[in-house]
Amino acid sequence: MLQEKHHQIFIEQTPTAIAMLDNNMVYLAASKQWLKDFKLEDEDIVGRSHYDIFPEIGDDWKEKNQLCLKGAIDICDEAPFYRKDGTKQWIYWDVRPWYKVNGEIGGLLMHTGDITAQKEKELKEKRFKNILSDTSEIARIGTWEIDLIKEKVLWSSMVYEIHEVPPEYEPSIASGLTFFENEVSRNSILQSLEQAKETGSPVNLNLKLKTAKGNDRWVKVIGKVECTNDIPTKIFGITQDVTSSMLSEQKLNIAHAELEAIFNSESAAVITTDKHGFINRFNKGAEEFLGYRAEEVLGLKKPADYLLKEEVEKFRSDIIKTFRGDVSSVGPDYNYRNENINDTREWTFRRKDGSTFPTLTTITAVNSGEGVNDGFIAVITDISKIKNVKNELKKKNDLLNLAEEISLMGHWQWNIIEDNAKWSKNLYALLDYVGEPVILDFPAYFKMVHDDDKENVFQHFEKAKDLQVFGKLTHRIITFTGRIKTIQILANVICNKKGETVEMVGTCQDVTEAKKEEQKLIDAKEELEIIAQKLSYQNKQLADFTHITSHNLRAPVANLNSLMEIYKLTEDKTERLDIFSKFDTVIDRLTLTLNTLIEALKTKISDTEEELENIDLNEILDNTTQTLSGVILKSGAVIKGDFSQFSGILYNRIYMESIFLNLIGNSIKYKAEDRTPEILITAKVKDGRNIIIFKDNGLGIDLKRHGHKLFGLNKVFHRHPDAKGVGLFLTKTQIESMGGTITASSEVNVGTAFIINFN
Incomplete structure (x- = not known):
C-alpha cells in the first residue's frame, strides 16, 4: 500500500497527463496536466469511475481497456475524442497495466496528450494547401524558382502543363526563353531578371508564349527576390495562364467596339429607356430618323410621344396575350414593362415635323443582375425604301400574274437536292388543278407528261443538269382533268459554289393553240414552197432554154x-x-x-x-x-x-x-x-x-x-x-x-x- 501511495504522489506531481486507475477503472490518482487537458480542474475525480467521468467513451474503447487489464498495451499516436458537449479533442495515448508487489495487475496507467491545437494547425495547413492546390488548378497558377547561385530552375507541375512539356523536361533560363518567339518579350524577361539580381526588384510581366505543342498562351509572371546576407540568391514566383481571360477580354473589347459602332451608326436608330419608361439613350441614327436632338428627349420624353396610339395598344394587347394569356383577366394597372419582352415587329414612327415613316423595330427588356426589368432597348431600322420596293414588287407581281394569265403562262422553281417544286398560281390553273396548292416533285410532273414524249423530256432534263444549260423544251402533257395540252418550258440552271446543279427556275406556257396555228402556217408554207419551187423551176427552165x-x-x-x-x-x-x-x-x-x-x-x-x-x-x-x-x-x-x-x-x-x-x-x-x-x-x-x-x-x-x-x-x-x-x-x-x-x-x-x- 505504501508503494501505491508513493505512485499516486508521483503521478499527481508529474508534469504530463497521467492517470492511475484500479482494476475497476476507478481513479486512484491523476496529474494536474490530466485534469487540465480534460477540463477537470474543478472536479474531484479520485474514487470515481473513469466511465462516469467520460460517459462518451464507447464500447470499442472499453474493450481495449479490458484487454489492457489482462496485460495488453494500447498505444495511439492520434485520434479524435468527441466530448459530450459536442466538441472534438485530438489526443494520443499510451495505456498499459501497473503491477503490484506480488506481480498481479493492480490497474491501468493512462498516459495521454492533448494535441488538438497541433492537429487543428495541421488540418488548417492541409486545408490551406488543398485550397491553394485547387485554386492553382482552377486559376492555372504554377510556381517556379530560380537558384541564382547554382543557376538551377524548378517548375511546379502546373508550369509544366502551361508550357505543355513532358515530365522529364528539365527547364533552364535559356530553354525557357525559347518559348517566346517575340524578341521584345525575350529581352524584357532578361532585363527583368537582371534588375532583380542587381537591385532586388520584383518581376512582373505579361507575356505571350508558344507551347511545346505549338499553341499560343498568354501568361502573367510574378516573382520576388530572396537574399542571403543582402545578396540575391533566389528568385521565386508564380506563372499564371491568363489565356482565357485575355481571349475573353479581346472578345469583350470587340463586342464593346461593335456595340459602340452600332450605337453610333447613323443608319440604325438605337433608343433605350429606364425602368420608368423615360428615354436615357438616343443615338445619332435616332436623331437622323426622328428629327430630335438627343438633349430634347433624354429624361424628358417617352417612346409613346413618337408612336401611334393604336399601335401601342396593339403591342400592349399582344404582350398580355403572350405573358398572361387572357387580356380580360388583366386589370388596368397591369404594367407590361415588367415583363421580359423580346419583340420584333413593324412600327410607324412620327417625326418631330409630324411626318411618319415605317420601321422594323426590335424591343428587348434590359434585366438587372437581380432579374428585374430596368428598361428597354429598341433597335430601329427605317424600312421606307423596303416598303416602297415591296409595294412596287407587289404591283409588278400583280402585273406578272395578269401577264401570265393573258399569255397562258406560269412559272416554277425546282429544288433538285430536296426534289420539291413550287408552282405559281397561274401554273396550277394552266394544268387544270383545283384546290389548295401542294408541293410537287419531279415524278409528279413527269407522270403528267404524255407517254410519247416521256423519253425526250427525261433526256432533256438530264442533259440540262449535266451541261447546266436548259434549252427550250416543247412537249405534250395530260392535265389534272385529263386534257392533252402542248406546253413550252424555258428555264435557267442554278449551281452552288462547288459547281453542282442544285436548282432550276423557269416558265411554262400553254402553246396548244399556237401549235395548231403554227402547224397550219407550216402546212401553208409547205404548199407555198412547193408552188414557189415549181414556179422557180419553170422560170429557171425558161431562162435556161433562152440561153440554150x-x-x-x-x-x-x-x-x-x-x-x-x-x-x-x-x-x-x-x-x-x-x-x-x-x-x-x-x-x-x-x-x-x-x-x-x-x-x-x-x-x-x-x-x-x-x-x-x-x-x-x-x-x-x-x-x-x-x-x-x-x-x-x-x-x-x-x-x-x-x-x-x-x-x-x-x-x-x-x-x-x-x-x-x-x-x-x-x-x-x-x-x-x-x-x-x-x-x-x-x-x-x-x-x-x-x-x-x-x-x-x-x-x-x-x-x-x-x-x-x-x-x-x-x-x-x-x-x-x-x-x-x-x-x-x-x-x-x-x-x-x-x-x-x-x-x-x-x-x-x-x-x-x-x-x-x-x-
Missing part, C-alpha cells in the same frame, strides 16, 4: 458561116457541090434544132417527170458531130466515143444534147495551134454510178488561177473571139438540175478532162 436556144443556134449558124467561107474559097466545082450538099444537112439540122427547142419549151411548162427518156449516147454523139460538121471539117478534129460500159441512160434529151454540144464544141474552139484536136468521150460505171468523161488535148486551163470561176456565167479563160462564158455555166446548171455533178482536171497546153457524175 441562143447558144445552140449559134453553133449551127457558125457552122453555116464556116461552110460558106470554105465554099467561097473553093474553086473546084466538085468540092463546091460536096460543100453545098453539107449546107442541106446543116440547114436540116438547124431546122430540127429549132423545132426540138420549140417542143422542149412547151414541155418545160408541163410536168418535169415527162422530160426524162431513155437516151442512146451513140445517137447523141452522132447528132453532135453532124451539128458541128463544119468546124470539125475545118479543124480536122478527131472525135471518138467509148460507150462499152453503158450506152443508154434515162435523162433529159435536150440537156444531154446541150452538154455534148457545149463540151465537144469547147474542145474544138480551144484547140492547140500545133496539133490536131483529139476528143475522147468515155462512159464508165463507178461505185454503181454512171460517169461520162470528155477529154481533149487542147490549150488546157490554169485551174490554180481560174478553177474557182471555171463554171461561172460569162467567165472566159482564153482570148478567143467566140468565147462567151455561157457554155460551161449552162452545162453545170443543167447537170446539177438533174441531180448530178461536173468537175474538171486540166493542164496548160496538155489538155482538159470534164467528169460528169449522173444521179
Whole structure:
C-alpha cells in the first residue's frame, strides 16, 4: 500500500497527463496536466469511475481497456475524442497495466496528450494547401524558382502543363526563353531578371508564349527576390495562364467596339429607356430618323410621344396575350414593362415635323443582375425604301400574274437536292388543278407528261443538269382533268459554289393553240414552197432554154458561116457541090434544132417527170458531130466515143444534147495551134454510178488561177473571139438540175478532162 501511495504522489506531481486507475477503472490518482487537458480542474475525480467521468467513451474503447487489464498495451499516436458537449479533442495515448508487489495487475496507467491545437494547425495547413492546390488548378497558377547561385530552375507541375512539356523536361533560363518567339518579350524577361539580381526588384510581366505543342498562351509572371546576407540568391514566383481571360477580354473589347459602332451608326436608330419608361439613350441614327436632338428627349420624353396610339395598344394587347394569356383577366394597372419582352415587329414612327415613316423595330427588356426589368432597348431600322420596293414588287407581281394569265403562262422553281417544286398560281390553273396548292416533285410532273414524249423530256432534263444549260423544251402533257395540252418550258440552271446543279427556275406556257396555228402556217408554207419551187423551176427552165436556144443556134449558124467561107474559097466545082450538099444537112439540122427547142419549151411548162427518156449516147454523139460538121471539117478534129460500159441512160434529151454540144464544141474552139484536136468521150460505171468523161488535148486551163470561176456565167479563160462564158455555166446548171455533178482536171497546153457524175 505504501508503494501505491508513493505512485499516486508521483503521478499527481508529474508534469504530463497521467492517470492511475484500479482494476475497476476507478481513479486512484491523476496529474494536474490530466485534469487540465480534460477540463477537470474543478472536479474531484479520485474514487470515481473513469466511465462516469467520460460517459462518451464507447464500447470499442472499453474493450481495449479490458484487454489492457489482462496485460495488453494500447498505444495511439492520434485520434479524435468527441466530448459530450459536442466538441472534438485530438489526443494520443499510451495505456498499459501497473503491477503490484506480488506481480498481479493492480490497474491501468493512462498516459495521454492533448494535441488538438497541433492537429487543428495541421488540418488548417492541409486545408490551406488543398485550397491553394485547387485554386492553382482552377486559376492555372504554377510556381517556379530560380537558384541564382547554382543557376538551377524548378517548375511546379502546373508550369509544366502551361508550357505543355513532358515530365522529364528539365527547364533552364535559356530553354525557357525559347518559348517566346517575340524578341521584345525575350529581352524584357532578361532585363527583368537582371534588375532583380542587381537591385532586388520584383518581376512582373505579361507575356505571350508558344507551347511545346505549338499553341499560343498568354501568361502573367510574378516573382520576388530572396537574399542571403543582402545578396540575391533566389528568385521565386508564380506563372499564371491568363489565356482565357485575355481571349475573353479581346472578345469583350470587340463586342464593346461593335456595340459602340452600332450605337453610333447613323443608319440604325438605337433608343433605350429606364425602368420608368423615360428615354436615357438616343443615338445619332435616332436623331437622323426622328428629327430630335438627343438633349430634347433624354429624361424628358417617352417612346409613346413618337408612336401611334393604336399601335401601342396593339403591342400592349399582344404582350398580355403572350405573358398572361387572357387580356380580360388583366386589370388596368397591369404594367407590361415588367415583363421580359423580346419583340420584333413593324412600327410607324412620327417625326418631330409630324411626318411618319415605317420601321422594323426590335424591343428587348434590359434585366438587372437581380432579374428585374430596368428598361428597354429598341433597335430601329427605317424600312421606307423596303416598303416602297415591296409595294412596287407587289404591283409588278400583280402585273406578272395578269401577264401570265393573258399569255397562258406560269412559272416554277425546282429544288433538285430536296426534289420539291413550287408552282405559281397561274401554273396550277394552266394544268387544270383545283384546290389548295401542294408541293410537287419531279415524278409528279413527269407522270403528267404524255407517254410519247416521256423519253425526250427525261433526256432533256438530264442533259440540262449535266451541261447546266436548259434549252427550250416543247412537249405534250395530260392535265389534272385529263386534257392533252402542248406546253413550252424555258428555264435557267442554278449551281452552288462547288459547281453542282442544285436548282432550276423557269416558265411554262400553254402553246396548244399556237401549235395548231403554227402547224397550219407550216402546212401553208409547205404548199407555198412547193408552188414557189415549181414556179422557180419553170422560170429557171425558161431562162435556161433562152440561153440554150441562143447558144445552140449559134453553133449551127457558125457552122453555116464556116461552110460558106470554105465554099467561097473553093474553086473546084466538085468540092463546091460536096460543100453545098453539107449546107442541106446543116440547114436540116438547124431546122430540127429549132423545132426540138420549140417542143422542149412547151414541155418545160408541163410536168418535169415527162422530160426524162431513155437516151442512146451513140445517137447523141452522132447528132453532135453532124451539128458541128463544119468546124470539125475545118479543124480536122478527131472525135471518138467509148460507150462499152453503158450506152443508154434515162435523162433529159435536150440537156444531154446541150452538154455534148457545149463540151465537144469547147474542145474544138480551144484547140492547140500545133496539133490536131483529139476528143475522147468515155462512159464508165463507178461505185454503181454512171460517169461520162470528155477529154481533149487542147490549150488546157490554169485551174490554180481560174478553177474557182471555171463554171461561172460569162467567165472566159482564153482570148478567143467566140468565147462567151455561157457554155460551161449552162452545162453545170443543167447537170446539177438533174441531180448530178461536173468537175474538171486540166493542164496548160496538155489538155482538159470534164467528169460528169449522173444521179
